[in-house]
Amino acid sequence: MNKSFINFRFAFIKKKSSVCKKKDRSILYFIAVVFVIGFSASCLKSIQYENITSYSKPCWSYDSKNLLYTSAGKLWLAEAPEFKPRVFYRGKEFKGNPICLSKHNLIAVQKADEVWIIDIQKRAVQNKIKINNKSNWLIDPWQQRIVFRDETCLWPAISSKNNLAEVKRSQDYFGRNELRINDKIVFSETGITWIFSPYGSPLSWSPDGSRLYFISAKSGWSKIYSINFDGSDLRQETYGDGDDREFTVLSNGTIIFVSNRLSRASWSLWMKTNKGDCKLLFDHGGFVKDVAVAHDEKSLAFQYSTPSEPFEIFIMNLLDKKIYQVTRANFKIKRGISSAEVINYRSKDRIIEAILYKPKMFTATGRYPAIIRVHGGPSMQSALAWNGLDHFLASNGYIVLAPNYTGSVGYGRIFEESNLNRIGYEDCEDIAEAANYLKKLPYIIGDAIGVMGSSYGGYITNLVIGKYPNIFSAAVSWYGISDWLTIFDFPKLHPIVKHFFLSRIGYKDKNYLLYKEASPLTYAESIKTPLLIAHGDDDIVVPIQQSELLYSKMRSLNKNVVIIKYSGQAHGWTSKKAKNDAYKRMIKWFNRYLKGQYKIDKR
Structure with a gap:
């Protein structure tokens, strides 16, 4: 047994540093570094399951040929027919949901403290609008402008007829939720079941701007209701057990929505036809969110996840109901952990x-x-x-x-x-x-x-x-x-x-x-x-x-x-x-x- 090994063992066991030579100290340092790196690698290996790639709600261009979304600070585009994603604009500060501007191949998207108006075909920035530190604002897709609202206003939505709908909470002891159109109260309800929306806005206008659709738990479950822009003709649109949420209204009155009516812990994709019957579009026992219908109403995009697979973006052809996967950024995450x-x-x-x-x-x-x-x-x-x-x-x-x-x-x-x-x-x-x-x-x-x-x-x-x-x-x-x-x-x-x-x-x-x-x-x-x-x-x-x-x-x-x-x-x-x-x-x-x-x- 050589002398250096004896010195190393003696220094390690007896903790007498005076005996430990420079070579032995190097060995100790090496062992310590290996241990630290090993432990850190183990932690990072586990942390990867939280640090996954996430996506904004996708947005269709007006011609329905491009799907856009933000992810990792960049603006991405997936172009028909393959819908293979590519970086459309690089950067580190793109965030939020891109919004298509009416009758133009223009989109609005937030970058840092500005909203950029981008021409998709020319790939050129047409305008930059400062929003500074104001947190409650929305993009008017019809007038191509930014509308700022008071911070007590929730989920403002502008129609094609320039009517503004939003939810406000009354400032009295009764805690009413007030649905307002052009600052006129058209519907109110006590309680909290639609003052808070964890996924998507509870307000949406019909394409022609004549009716406002919204979520209310008036019946005991969160259901879709509609009302005329002047506050008349209140209707309940969906029925049955289970909560309905995150919906889009098509030009023929069909409603695409997400619901947990099959299983309370899973959320599937549904369609209520203009004849009044509800049909299941997609269910694999997981979670559907961020549904976006193309402007030609032939396709829709959505995000889907299961407990073993992170969210990815998919496209459904509404004619034949075929499903196509668009993003695969999280394929390296080990499934079945x-x-x-x-x-x-x-x-x-x-x-x-x-x-x-x-x-x-x-x-x-x-x-x-x-x-x-x-x-x-x-x-x-x-x-x-x-x-x-x-x-x-x-x-x-x-x-x-x-x-x-x-x-x-x-x-x-x-x-x-x-x-x-x-x-x-x-x-x-x-x-x-x-x-x-x-x-x-x-x-x-x-x-x-x-x-x-x-x-x-x-x-x-x-x-x-x-x-x-x-x-x-x-x-x-x-x-x-x-x-x-x-x-x-x-x-x-x-x-x-x-x-x-x-x-x-x-x-x-x-x-x-x-x-x-x-x-x-x-x-x-x-x-x-x-x-x-x-x-x-x-x-x-x-x-x-x-x-x-x-x-x-x-x-x-x-x-x-x-x-x-x-x-x-x-x-x-x-x-x-x-x-x-x-x-x-x-x-x-x-x-x-x-x-x-x-x-x-x-x-």
Whole structure:
């Protein structure tokens, strides 16, 4: 045995650096570097399932020969008949949905703080319109102009006859949703079931501009209604169980729409003919969104995803119903990294539907830690679609459960509005019961269950570990609320967010007890679960002060809590660097407390 090896082993075991020579130190450095690179590569391999290529809603040119969309900061074009995508305009700042301008092969698309008007045939920019920091604006495709609206106006839509429709929320205690045409109230409804639209606008004009079509849960399910531009002749257009949304009206009165009437967790493509009957156009048990009908009404484009495949853009020929795939940017993502299935569990008197993910190498005889991932909203849904966060957690060896708790969309108006003026009760209880469901599964390690969520999911995470302190072994909260009593005092809070929160919790002078009982800060003393908090300091949806309040309170009580602040980050992770860092810290946190691995960097 040579001397250098003896010195290396002696230095490594006895930790006497004075004996370790330069060559031996090099070997130690090499081993350390290999370990760090290996661990980082493992994390990045998992993070790839979140950092996929995403697309805007596609847009057809006026001649129906070109399909355009934005992706990765570039403007893309797919030209008939092959519809093979190519970069139409390079750059890093194209974003949002391109919009076709009427009777011209012109499109409008946002680039940074400008809207560019581009001639498709000449591939030339005809005009650039400054929008600066104004967030609520729309493109008038008929007059080729930008229309700015007050931030309390939702989903403005302009007809070919220059009529402006939009939704406003009344500023009184009743919280009415007011549908206005040219600032005249034509329809109003209390509740929140169409004040918020997670996918697509709930307003659309008929091609001739005579009728406005909109979404309302007046019947108990979200259905399509229509009304004349003068506010007369209100009609319900679609019927049956299940929510209908994201629709387009054709010139003959046919309506193309997305619905979950077959299965609550999957969204398929439907057509209501001008004779009144509904026909299924496309269903493969996944998720359809961003439907765009060509101007000649012979084709439509849409995005489609399954739990094992990210969203891609497809085209359907409406004459023969043949399907063509346009984009394939995510083909390198490994399919089948984890399996997903719909399960149901009981939460008191309620049946809660959830999506259960299992690691790729899952075996029924194995034993696994678990994480409950709480979706945001709450007017959102965990569906049978690609979710990079769930795959990321499952790829690290966790069973992942994503419940559609009380207040989620897709299950009818009664279910969605059950937590009005009751937030923090049934919805929080549903997450606690999800953990009890997991503990009964033979392959779950009962004392190794974590919980995490972002936005409203972060709020529920903060709350559930305080109200149910003996259930979870680790928690991660991203940009969640901690104190309802102070959140409305934040001067930069976005007005739409403020109105949405008020529609759930009411006003403080009327519901002070609810404000207090629904605040995680109230239960800080009861928290036993190690909590990792992450928040951006440029958040105007949930200000970072909310996370700082809970962190400070827990630290004063000597609780196990760490906060990570991201400079310049708004609501959600707006940079890949911040997102990747948040993911790495999250998985190290869970690995430490659910698997007993790794030390936590508290910087």
